[in-house]
Amino acid sequence: MRNSIFMKELSIYKEQNLDFGRLFDHLGKLNGHEPDFMKQTRKKASKAFLREGLPGRKDEDYKHLLIDKLFERDYKYRFLKEIVHFDINHLFKCDIPNLNTHLITLLNGFYHGEADQLIELPSGIRYGSMQAASKEMPHILEKHYSKYAGFGKDSFVDLNTSLARDGVFIYVPKNTVFNKPIQIVNLILSDKELLIQPRNLIVLEENTSFNLVVCDHALTMKYSLGNSVTESYVAQNAKYDFTLLQNEHNNASLINHHFIHQEKNSRVETNTLSLHAGLIRNNHFVTLNGEGAENYANGLYLMDKDQYIDNWVYMDHAKPNCKSEQLYKGVMDGQSKGVFSGRILVRKDSQATEAYQRNNNILLTDDAKMNSKPQLEIYADDVKCSHGATVGQIDEEAMFYLRSRGISKKEASLMMMYGFTNDVIRRIRIDSLRERIEELVYKRLKGELARCDNCGYLNM
Amino acid sequence: MLIINNLHAEISGKEILKGISLKIKPGEVHAIMGPNGSGKSTLASVLAGRDMVNVTAGEVIFEGRNLLDLSPEERSHAGIFLGFQYPVEIPGVSMVNFMKTAINEIRKAKELDPLSPSDFLKLMREKKSLVEIDSGLTSRSVNEGFSGGEKKKNEIFQMAMLEPKLAILDETDSGLDIDALRVVANGVNKLKTPENASIIITHYQRLLDYIVPDFVHVLYKGRIVKSSGKELALELEEKGYDWIKKELEQI
Numbered sequence A: 001m002r003n004s005i006f007m008k009e010l011s012i013y014k015e016q017n018l019d020f021g022r023l024f025d026h027l028g029k030l031n032g033h034e035p036d037f038m039k040q041t042r043k044k045a046s047k048a049f050l051r052e053g054l055p056g057r058k059d060e061d062y063k064h065l066l067i068d069k070l071f072e073r074d075y076k077y078r079f080l081k082e083i084v085h086f087d088i089n090h091l092f093k094c095d096i097p098n099l100n101t102h103l104i105t106l107l108n109g110f111y112h113g114e115a116d117q118l119i120e121l122p123s124g125i126r127y128g129s130m131q132a133a134s135k136e137m138p139h140i141l142e143k144h145y146s147k148y149a150g151f152g153k154d155s156f157v158d159l160n161t162s163l164a165r166d167g168v169f170i171y172v173p174k175n176t177v178f179n180k181p182i183q184i185v186n187l188i189l190s191d192k193e194l195l196i197q198p199r200n201l202i203v204l205e206e207n208t209s210f211n212l213v214v215c216d217h218a219l220t221m222k223y224s225l226g227n228s229v230t231e232s233y234v235a236q237n238a239k240y241d242f243t244l245l246q247n248e249h250n251n252a253s254l255i256n257h258h259f260i261h262q263e264k265n266s267r268v269e270t271n272t273l274s275l276h277a278g279l280i281r282n283n284h285f286v287t288l289n290g291e292g293a294e295n296y297a298n299g300l301y302l303m304d305k306d307q308y309i310d311n312w313v314y315m316d317h318a319k320p321n322c323k324s325e326q327l328y329k330g331v332m333d334g335q336s337k338g339v340f341s342g343r344i345l346v347r348k349d350s351q352a353t354e355a356y357q358r359n360n361n362i363l364l365t366d367d368a369k370m371n372s373k374p375q376l377e378i379y380a381d382d383v384k385c386s387h388g389a390t391v392g393q394i395d396e397e398a399m400f401y402l403r404s405r406g407i408s409k410k411e412a413s414l415m416m417m418y419g420f421t422n423d424v425i426r427r428i429r430i431d432s433l434r435e436r437i438e439e440l441v442y443k444r445l446k447g448e449l450a451r452c453d454n455c456g457y458l459n460m
Numbered sequence B: 001m002l003i004i005n006n007l008h009a010e011i012s013g014k015e016i017l018k019g020i021s022l023k024i025k026p027g028e029v030h031a032i033m034g035p036n037g038s039g040k041s042t043l044a045s046v047l048a049g050r051d052m053v054n055v056t057a058g059e060v061i062f063e064g065r066n067l068l069d070l071s072p073e074e075r076s077h078a079g080i081f082l083g084f085q086y087p088v089e090i091p092g093v094s095m096v097n098f099m100k101t102a103i104n105e106i107r108k109a110k111e112l113d114p115l116s117p118s119d120f121l122k123l124m125r126e127k128k129s130l131v132e133i134d135s136g137l138t139s140r141s142v143n144e145g146f147s148g149g150e151k152k153k154n155e156i157f158q159m160a161m162l163e164p165k166l167a168i169l170d171e172t173d174s175g176l177d178i179d180a181l182r183v184v185a186n187g188v189n190k191l192k193t194p195e196n197a198s199i200i201i202t203h204y205q206r207l208l209d210y211i212v213p214d215f216v217h218v219l220y221k222g223r224i225v226k227s228s229g230k231e232l233a234l235e236l237e238e239k240g241y242d243w244i245k246k247e248l249e250q251i
Ligand SMILES: Nc1ncnc2c1ncn2[C@@H]1O[C@H](COP(=O)(O)OP(=O)(O)OP(=O)(O)O)[C@@H](O)[C@H]1O
Pocket: B011, B012, B016, B034, B035, B036, B037, B038, B039, B040, B041, B042, B043, B052, B085
């Protein structure tokens, strides 16, 4: 009897099937040491998830994404970190010249390295595993954790909130200006087909400046499904630059949520670069919650074959005098399909709002498809707002112009696509990163596999 | 150098060029004038290889080769240059990269090595001063946000860079102020050698004050209806096209 209970407990340490009801049951046995608010948060989220279930075809927000297909694979889930007997940092090294970053690695969604304690940099920044944060800075965690992601808004988010066990926590204390970026690399390395659910929280206190680079990267060709949630809190007068590089392979599916909460006079710029994966869904939620806040959301996606990209941007102008700009551009090749859905909400009292949105697409084949839908909900009257979407082919006039100067058709189309993407790439402010991404995009447009040879990580 | 023989061409089923014949020898300057819509740009397009224009009869021989068999880029490699009536804006493609690629592709076709970066920059500098083009323009995207006149100057700059054998300038003088007109004309004259030739499409005699043509042709309803020396341009400036139309009716 005793023995069998023991066996059962032990099984929790192994990969679990995706039987959600059972997964939630297991959780109770594992979260004993977690702070109370964390337990409550999980409870609320799992309730919401069990009520709603995974989004279905009738779900307007997930209409185009084939959820059933996504879960066709028999994904496994792990509650606990797998013990690996090697140091990833010795196996791989990022080779971007001069990209001088603090490197954080997540392995299959778990913080890799010293997970028990937060690291404190000389500037005062503290970072480390979510588990360490729940022990060392529970008050900060309690103040922000799940406060922006909420409950019952999106089943994938609820799933993450209920089950996520680890991720990255970064705390930038008041008046810290930190120029060196921190880089998070999400590595997948497993012989199993895994569901991976990192959960990150980034807190920028007042008058700070901070730069974060996140790379999604798989080291094996195994199927995987990522369902990650990042919450970023950006206090008054804080500046936050965030770059996400999604460069995986066709067997990788990524569902990624980023909730950005901005206070007065803060400025946030994000670059979401989707270069390679079988399926990508990016939910990008921004709340401009203080006057004078500015948000610039840029995105670039290059899709090919049967790949699928789905970018959702929600721009909530909750306070007056804020400004937002969305710029998403994509090149769609093969039979790839894409959705861009950009929602701008200007609340009733949010006067003197400026909100702009642009989504431009080039379809390289007749089979590639792009569905671009702006959604504007404007309840204030003093609003400057514009949106524009284009879905087109390569400009024939420009093509003839270039060819008449001796440039071959192939080279000309490459030049134009590259020029098209440059609008987004030039906004990346870290020079070495921008140069590497330019290189990757160029390779990708040429139809080559855009990977760095000696860097397993970043492959950036 | 160039022989056009009984050329017929149509655009989406409508015949625009109705039997054009023209011979151009090295060193010559030919002006083509004619009312709006008569087919001047269409002729230029056929020579440069725009596939929207469909050649239905006739031939074009350039230095012994059948020009119509070549792709636009091959024509450029062979030494044909078209100065566009409406230069195209290409966002995100820098002038420098554009010119570097063009020059090196042409060199590649001639089995020459690419220009070294320093030689390329030297060439850019030299040609920029030749056509008096604002330095700022070449550090921008191709034609993006250029004024009408700047776009035309940029065409001449590209011509100077690529050193074609046969340049076809389609209304390069339209929209230019007097100084720019002089600069453009100077550019063309300085690039003139006994080996190369040009076709200047224009509506105005004033350009021909600077670039003196050996022949002036009038294109009307898809045909060359009159060819003469440079004095024809003066006559057209004075009297318009009505007298030519009348002459035609009498025949
Ligand atoms: N893309 C097109 N589709 C249909 N018709 C066209 C097209 N391009 C030109 N045409 C027609 O062909 C005829 C000749 O046009 P073209 O541009 O060659 O005239 P042009 O002599 O250069 O005139 P302009 O002096 O106004 O520049 C015109 O009737 C024009 O409407």
